[in-house]
Amino acid sequence: MITLAPGKMDGKEFVSHAPGYWPDIAPELWNDWKWQLKNRVTSLAQLEQHLVLSNEERSGVLLSGDKLALAVTPHFFNLIPRDNPGDPIRRQVIPRIEETWESPYDMADPCGEDSHMPVPGLVHRYPDRVLFLVTDRCASYCRYCTRSRVVSGVGEQELHTDFEEAFRYLEQHTEVRDVLLSGGDALIFSDDKLEKILSRLRAIPHIEFLRIGTRVPIFLPQRITPELCAMLAKYHPLWMSVHVNHPRELTIEVKQALERLANAGIPLGNQSVLLAGVNDDVETMKTLVHKLLMCRVRPYYLYQCDLITGSSHLRASVAKGMEIIEGLRGHTTGYGVPQFVIDAPGGGGKVPINPGYVLYHDNEKIVIRNYEGKIFEYPETGGDQTVQFAPQREYHDEYLYS
Numbered sequence: 001m002i003t004l005a006p007g008k009m010d011g012k013e014f015v016s017h018a019p020g021y022w023p024d025i026a027p028e029l030w031n032d033w034k035w036q037l038k039n040r041v042t043s044l045a046q047l048e049q050h051l052v053l054s055n056e057e058r059s060g061v062l063l064s065g066d067k068l069a070l071a072v073t074p075h076f077f078n079l080i081p082r083d084n085p086g087d088p089i090r091r092q093v094i095p096r097i098e099e100t101w102e103s104p105y106d107m108a109d110p111c112g113e114d115s116h117m118p119v120p121g122l123v124h125r126y127p128d129r130v131l132f133l134v135t136d137r138c139a140s141y142c143r144y145c146t147r148s149r150v151v152s153g154v155g156e157q158e159l160h161t162d163f164e165e166a167f168r169y170l171e172q173h174t175e176v177r178d179v180l181l182s183g184g185d186a187l188i189f190s191d192d193k194l195e196k197i198l199s200r201l202r203a204i205p206h207i208e209f210l211r212i213g214t215r216v217p218i219f220l221p222q223r224i225t226p227e228l229c230a231m232l233a234k235y236h237p238l239w240m241s242v243h244v245n246h247p248r249e250l251t252i253e254v255k256q257a258l259e260r261l262a263n264a265g266i267p268l269g270n271q272s273v274l275l276a277g278v279n280d281d282v283e284t285m286k287t288l289v290h291k292l293l294m295c296r297v298r299p300y301y302l303y304q305c306d307l308i309t310g311s312s313h314l315r316a317s318v319a320k321g322m323e324i325i326e327g328l329r330g331h332t333t334g335y336g337v338p339q340f341v342i343d344a345p346g347g348g349g350k351v352p353i354n355p356g357y358v359l360y361h362d363n364e365k366i367v368i369r370n371y372e373g374k375i376f377e378y379p380e381t382g383g384d385q386t387v388q389f390a391p392q393r394e395y396h397d398e399y400l401y402s
């Protein structure tokens, strides 16, 4: 049985939970990423060997199997306590019956990716950048995955990326300067397979910037080998967006994996999804962003959870997201404050959502408030006075709270 050290459940410390539920495993196997993948927890029987499941979880495992597969690496599974179905790590990866429910707002493809796919597997929605879906597989599966229609290979759609056609499209589209590899998770590939993709992209002269969106350093830190890092470093500028939602995910092993990536010169950003019962409070997010900075990762986005079918039980309110940003901005290091965004349903792209710091703006002045609620004015004296201002709320005395 896993034992989490008392006082460590809030996740402020970097701790290792290995070998946890696998007490007899040899360290060389534990540290082998292929062993971790082969020994993922994928069935109800395996879950029940280690956890006391609630009825909601057991039914969820039985009934969600044709929507999104169950798979959790041993490394990540060790973060899950045996008895608490409300645990923030557990809620992210163990299915629940609510996944089979549909709310009126649910969508199969909330970001409208399929309608912006000129070539199978290549999403071209923004003018100068593309999303390249190179695989439908991940190290573990997140129950709120925005691409659950294709990810894991059991859902209603299949991903059939046409690599040659995608490379041809990119060669012809000279306006594309930025390619984001995602899926699925590109770091699930062997070094050789991943290098073939990266070298092919680097051979296209107008592609300036490569990015990989990945949760592998968190689910499978063993994959971040020195060899992988050395290979990635050949393709700079290459940036990476990782995905951490709760401070307990930042274990010693994950911290070391992130340091290896940073030492290879890869700038790291984090994308968290705002999830009910996981990270929807200021203190949890503050602990998370502090730990990310210690791992040399810049908190980049806090996403409002997409309206993906079956995720309504994990969605927190937009107001909660704004409250979190309000609780971080000015109260902690600016580098630690992510941009809160909503990916506009249907394919509108990311829209920044900020607490109301601008109280009034016309061509003479802007009235702003700071993190303490104090009000300030700044004159519009310089620059182009012909700028058209977006409609603002009327400026009333009630904004002048003390």
Ligand code: SF4
Pocket (backbone or CB within 6 Å): 137, 138, 140, 141, 142, 144, 145, 146, 147, 151, 183, 184, 185, 214, 215, 243
């Ligand atoms: S790692 Fe990313 S793509 Fe994979 S299941 Fe999680 S959210 Fe979806």
